[in-house]
Amino acid sequence: MIVVLLSLAAAETMHRALPNGARVAASEVAGARDVALVVHVACGSADDPPDRRGLAHLVEHVAYTGSAHAPGGAGDAWIRAAGGETSAWTTADALVFAARAPREALPLLAYVESDRLGWPTPTGTSLAAQQAVVERERALRGAEAVLAAALGRLVHGPDHPYARSVLGERSGVARATVDELRRFTARCFRPDRLRVLVTGPPPVAALLEEVATRFAELPASPREEPPPLAWAPQPANTDGAPARERGEGPRSGRWWLPLAVYPPHLRVAWALPESATRIPLEAAAAVLGARLEGRGARVGWFLGPRGGRLELRVEKPGPVPVARLRAEAAALAVRGPSAAELAAWRGSARTRDLVRLEVPLDHAELRMSCWVEDGRPDCVEGRWAAREALSADEVRDAARRFLAWTDAVTLFAGPRRRLGGAALSEGP
């Protein structure tokens, strides 16, 4: 076991690697009464079998119906009785399970969450109930899910995991069997795929010990690795001429998705390669977002192990400001940010981090996301330093490399065509 103590101005953080392969970390939230526990499983909808799209998300749901030592949802009832709450979500790259409760309930949280992953017990009854719930979720998300999937296919290419909805396909979810769930969990709920992070009041060593004790009980991962993913990475858009010539990869240009959605949605999006580095991209997105905010546009982006995406989003009736979006993206790529814009980004980004670090659950989510990306749990503070060191030229270069208008996918979703462009049916 390796115990690492990192004492920093913002929060004391410790981490440890367990003999079974799981990694556990603890971080201080001064003055907090509660603790938060976040478990990251490096397995998501990208790992769905081709004919069972939506299986990972279904596993997330079924995981809340009980486990061997906390059957029938007892674990969540215990946590609620202690004044806590649980939640979970699925992405293309991960299943994440989160819980919050008063400090005294940490041993219970660690027990329930470790049991959920170490001793899952899906049954036919629980599967059937959650298949119905997932269908209700699909119906609720409706048009937004269709839009996200269409955009993903255009930006990443039809076979890319980020082109698929986490909700999967109705047929895939409906046909899933208990055996398939068990195989998926056996493949994914391995300790060597787990990162566990607890946040709460000091002493941090006690937080770490209580959580590590429980997660150390998980059976060790089998020696053999699970079979590799069937999907192969696509070339980055800026280098992707061969991909485009083959009809694969991003489909830049204008597209119209006939969709009964109000207000109409405009998306301008770029694929980001796996090699993209976070901090310059974060700065470029923030500066662009600040310039466009007054025009009703927002910037969203993500970066994962398989690349990522940056989007400009406009959701309002009336004229569609494509020319303005293009002009701002081009200006950033040519001239970069001003010194004032860079200073504003540094200050506000740090404050936004501090706002999240105030609360145990937000703190845990923030620190976990950067632990996964940067490889160490004290990454939040490391990013502050990286932001201070970043130059305007580096931001300009990131914009130039990733936000070329010729690579942009422009998708308008609404009941009537507004921008021209080819019409999409189910997808490109």
Added chain:
Amino acid sequence: MRLLALLLAGAVVSGVAERAAAPPPPPPAPPIPLDVEVARLGDAGGPTLQLVRRPGAALARVEIVFLTDGLVAAGSVQGAELDALGAWWTERARTRAPALDPAGVIVSAGCDAAACRVGAVGPTAALRIAADGVADVLASDAPPLAWWSAWRRAAVDAWRTDWLSPAIVHERAVARAWFPARSARRRDADPRALRPMDVSRAASRVLRDTAALVTVIGDVARAELEPHLAAAFGRYTGARRADERTPQPPAAPRAILVDDPGADPVAVTLLWASPGAASPGQPGWQLVADALVGGFASRLNLRLREERGLTYAVRGSYVEAAAAGWTRIDTYVPASRLTEALLALDEELERMRREGPSAAELEAARSHAWSGPDAAIGASHEVARALFAAWRHGLPPAYFQARLGAYAAVTLDDAHRAAAEGLAAPRLLVLTGDSDVTLPAARAAGWTSATSWEACEAVYGGGCP
């Protein structure tokens, strides 16, 4: 494959035998006491100041909130003017960002139906800068013509087409059915006739004629900060007006069916009258409401979501205005199962009314209350919100925390009585979906008194613009 399954099963069984039982849930942890200093800013009866000291906190928050509810009720300000004012102050905060963000200060602003709020958060050392940023937004001149033209055009576009959004239609229908008098006044949300001077006029009335609360949270001593805050905000000496959030519950069960052709799923909302903030019945009903619809482990979610697959989630809220309260339940159900869902909701509400919560449900609700927003133990913006909620009702700042003690005193018999009384009031049902589906479903579920609205009637109170 069978051998592998047997091996896996064996592994699970041996794992079950090796793990000790779960530790028992600990007793509920009491909230951290909220130490609030209260003062009046300035010499002329300025805003109330509530300061919460958090030693060692890296962040500080300062905000000022103006209660606009009474202004709208008195007809001094129109709804559209408040919308425009909120947008202008938001734009003003945005344009100040380049000067403030380097210090790590983020200013935000906005107006809703009840209040206008301008606040800032940033490092403790920059608290005075944050306060000045807030004051600067409040001191804004009339909006420039270029910004005004663009905003008004977008506002008119949005207002004209609001009836196309099923979510907006449903919310407006609920508001119109539950607050008919207030909704009649909100008909003045039409932005077409607005001019820039209307924004200035609205601002002056908000700043002059409403009560204001200044909240500061951080590692700061009142004595060193109060003079600065008095200089920034002491001039706002408006008086408190009556809270106009008085609902008009139906005298008998009533259904409003808003037609949204082809809609699937159907939006479902139930409302009924509940104890107000100062009512002796409030603590008991709070716990019953939590047992009924507080989170995914609550009774309605377990029955309708987990057991019957009728919905993705049942969400609820219990609002305690000063004079009266109400409870609201929201969910979406497939059109094909609407009758089943309505019957299931009625069945569960009646069961709760007859039997009350179980002992386990009551204890879970009590624990949940001690960890919820009333405990004011979370982020600074959550603390600020709890303080505002108490102040808005004319209650002392630690009212919600003090009430947590009342939760501890609620017995199972008390909870049963609270359920019987709290679920006796006639309910209002609002459905937004295809009328070919909602009308027969409502009737089949026993809703004999039903009124049909078109989408534009729900949004505008009349025809489409």
